Amino acid sequence: MLSVVLPTLNAADRLPAALAPLVDGVLRGLVKEVIVVDGGSQDATIAIAEEAGATIVRSAPETSARLAAGAAAARGGAYLFLDPDTRLSPGWVDEAGGFLSGPQGRTRAAAFAFALDDDTAAARAVAAWVDLRCAVFGLPYGDQGLLISRALYDDIGGYRPLPRMADVDLVRRLGRRRIRVLRTRAVTSAAGYRGGVAQACARDLGLIMGLAFGGDPARLTRAGA
Numbered sequence: 001m002l003s004v005v006l007p008t009l010n011a012a013d014r015l016p017a018a019l020a021p022l023v024d025g026v027l028r029g030l031v032k033e034v035i036v037v038d039g040g041s042q043d044a045t046i047a048i049a050e051e052a053g054a055t056i057v058r059s060a061p062e063t064s065a066r067l068a069a070g071a072a073a074a075r076g077g078a079y080l081f082l083d084p085d086t087r088l089s090p091g092w093v094d095e096a097g098g099f100l101s102g103p104q105g106r107t108r109a110a111a112f113a114f115a116l117d118d119d120t121a122a123a124r125a126v127a128a129w130v131d132l133r134c135a136v137f138g139l140p141y142g143d144q145g146l147l148i149s150r151a152l153y154d155d156i157g158g159y160r161p162l163p164r165m166a167d168v169d170l171v172r173r174l175g176r177r178r179i180r181v182l183r184t185r186a187v188t189s190a191a192g193y194r195g196g197v198a199q200a201c202a203r204d205l206g207l208i209m210g211l212a213f214g215g216d217p218a219r220l221t222r223a224g225a
Contacts, residue, residue, distance in 0.1 A: 001032035002100065002147075004080045005070030006054075007063055008036055011084040012043040014189065019052050021088040030097045031080075037070040039063075063142075064166035067159045078105070079153060081146040081167075085189040088112065088145070092184045096147055099182065108178045109148035109171075111140035112186035123190050138176020142167030143188040152178075 004022055008015060015036075025031035036049035039061035049056055059069040067081055078100050082088070092112065099110050114130040116123040134140050146167065156173045159166045171179060 001076045002030050002078050002080055002096070003070075003074035003076030004031055004034045004082055005067065005074060006034070006036050006082050006084050007039070007059075007066030007070065008041060008045050008049070008084050009039040009061055009066075010041045010043045010045060012041070012045045012048055015045060015048050015084050016052075017087045018082060018084045019048075019054070021090075021092060025093045025096075028093055028097075030093050030100075032076040033074070035070045035073055037066040037073075039066050062161070062163065064159050064162050067166060068161070071153060071158055074150075076150070078147065078149045081142065081148075082186075083143045083145070083188065085191075086143050086145060086186045087188075089115075089185040089187060092182075095182050095184045099147060099180070100149070104180070106149050106151055108180055109146060109152060109174055110180045110182050111144040111146055111171075112182050112184050114140070114144050115185040115187045116190040117187050118190035126190075134181045138179055139168065139171055140179065140181060141165075141171075144181075144186045146170070147182075 002025065004025070006015070006018060019034065022031055022034055026034070034052070034054040035057055036045070036054045037057045037059050038045060038049075039059050046056060055073070057069050057073045059066045070081070071079060080096070089112075096110070099105055111134070114127055114134070116127055130141075130144075134144075140146075152174075156170065159170055162169055
């Protein structure tokens with residue numbers, strides 16, 4: 001069964017939308033538990049999580065620490081690491097369940113397809129770039145969720161204590177042959193992409209090129225590549 005891990009920090013305005021689609025997974029027996037790992041929220045994040053019946057774990061504020069703490073506390077045989085800015089589209093339970101129950105569920109990880117909660121031309125351009133990045137480079141980010149068995153997570157060493165983009169570091173260690181992008185969309189907030197597709201492309205390409213030429217992930221993420 002699946003443990004869903006949400007790393008939060010002052011996420012009260014976004015958390016209810018992220019939690020709502022998970023109810024179907026609980027009711028249908030796919031989701032064993034929902035774990036909210038909080039890095040010291042000063043808003044109503046904890047109250048919202050408790051009201052939803054989630055397990056609360058306290059952690060250091062760094063995203064990598066929260067993700068690792070959630071994995072350590074989880075009891076399921078597989079994880080779904082999900083950004084609190086992201087809500088899963090209808091159909092995610094069937095597709096995630098099918099992936100995990102198949103032979104690839106132990107040897108590969110999966111991310112969801114990317115979408116923004118905005119229908120402007122700029123938002124569609126960003127989504128198209130992310131689709132291209134995933135197809136060409138095999139590099140989904142944390143706002144697409146990550147579905148991974150406990151065995152595979154442990155085998156690659158889990159999340160490392162990086163200051164930024166621990167999600168990219170983990171996916172890079174998986175390698176493109178061991179990650180699949182599902183059809184179901186993970187809809188994320190457009191607030192982080194207000195700079196548009198050019199800025200997103202430049203940031204992503206800088207990181208991709210740095211990793212391709214053997215750059216140290218810790219140094220690259222500190223530099224904001």
